[in-house]
Amino acid sequence: MASVIASELVTRATAAQAAGPPVSALSVQNVSMVFNRGAAAVHALDQVSMEVRDGEFIAIVGPSGCGKSTLIKLVSGLRPPTAGRLAVHGRQVMKPRGDVGIVFQSPVLLPWRTILDNVMLPIDVLKQDQAAGRERALDLLKLVGLGGFEKAYPNELSGGMQQRAAIARALVYDAPLLLMDEPFGALDALTREQMNSELQRIWSASGKTVIFITHSIPEAVFLADRIVVMSPRPGRVLKVIDNPIPRMRTLDDMLRPEFGTLVREIRGLLGSYVAGESNGSSSDW
Numbered sequence: 001m002a003s004v005i006a007s008e009l010v011t012r013a014t015a016a017q018a019a020g021p022p023v024s025a026l027s028v029q030n031v032s033m034v035f036n037r038g039a040a041a042v043h044a045l046d047q048v049s050m051e052v053r054d055g056e057f058i059a060i061v062g063p064s065g066c067g068k069s070t071l072i073k074l075v076s077g078l079r080p081p082t083a084g085r086l087a088v089h090g091r092q093v094m095k096p097r098g099d100v101g102i103v104f105q106s107p108v109l110l111p112w113r114t115i116l117d118n119v120m121l122p123i124d125v126l127k128q129d130q131a132a133g134r135e136r137a138l139d140l141l142k143l144v145g146l147g148g149f150e151k152a153y154p155n156e157l158s159g160g161m162q163q164r165a166a167i168a169r170a171l172v173y174d175a176p177l178l179l180m181d182e183p184f185g186a187l188d189a190l191t192r193e194q195m196n197s198e199l200q201r202i203w204s205a206s207g208k209t210v211i212f213i214t215h216s217i218p219e220a221v222f223l224a225d226r227i228v229v230m231s232p233r234p235g236r237v238l239k240v241i242d243n244p245i246p247r248m249r250t251l252d253d254m255l256r257p258e259f260g261t262l263v264r265e266i267r268g269l270l271g272s273y274v275a276g277e278s279n280g281s282s283s284d285w
């Protein structure tokens with residue numbers, strides 16, 4: 001699997017060099033989203049712009065209601081924006097499409113299907129080649145540390161293992177862009193740290209572009225190449241911060257002075273917005 005993925009990355013890099021200036025994996029240009037009309041209007045996103053490079057890991061942090069999930073819905077084509085333009089690999093997003101994988105907070109595995117069959121679900125739905133899909137699903141289950149659990153059912157797995165199966169499912173149809181909407185929000189602190197290390201490994205081995213939504217500033221700093229900090233009502237980009245901490249990161253890196261400096265900078269940006277939040281996640285800040 002590692003060699004297949006490595007050769008995929010080399011092919012992509014060579015193709016990118018031959019094609020000239022790279023196209024953004026994700027381009028968000030002046031995107032606004034207003035729900036409802038008149039007095040009931042909710043300005044969920046206001047003039048949001050960002051460019052994400054191929055293979056980049058981007059974390060989006062912000063308090064509840066700043067439009068993080070709305071942005072994921074727009075990027076995945078589940079809703080059109082009120083204004084502005086979104087493009088994935090240069091193609092405007094008009095509807096849901098096959099080059100974007102999504103992982104939600106809840107793994108939503110089908111309880112009557114085995115773990116392998118759950119990972120195979122997109123292959124079945126998209127009517128892709130069964131034999132190739134099965135081989136890829138088995139490889140991915142190994143990649144996410146679930147080799148040997150192919151025949152298990154979801155209720156036989158811990159929450160962290162189920163979420164890893166959901167990540168394998170999102171990777172199975174080889175979408176180059178992976179959207180992750182608070183995927184570890186429901187896990188306990190220790191499992192969450194372990195999943196962060198696992199995700200860094202999976203991301204590095206798979207070469208995907210990842211957009212990762214989180215309430216947790218340390219999680220964003222641990223995982224991301226760049227951190228997009230958003231404000232609520234209306235949802236706006238306050239700042240995009242480069243993360244200088246080298247890869248591969250370990251949990252010990254959280255003790256580095258640069259880590260603390262970044263966490264403090266983001267907390268400082270968000271401080272005034274978090275006061276009064278009551279979503280139960282204040283300890284993450």
Ligand SMILES: Nc1ncnc2c1ncn2[C@@H]1O[C@H](COP(=O)(O)OP(=O)(O)OP(=O)(O)O)[C@@H](O)[C@H]1O
Pocket residue numbers: 035036042043044062063064065066067068069070071279
């Ligand atoms: N379908 C909808 N109809 C009306 N308002 C909506 C709808 N979806 C979201 N909103 C509003 O848009 C704003 C942004 O919501 P969104 O869920 O994107 O925020 P979020 O940053 O993901 O929040 P959280 O961190 O709590 O999940 C909120 O004020 C929300 O109430």
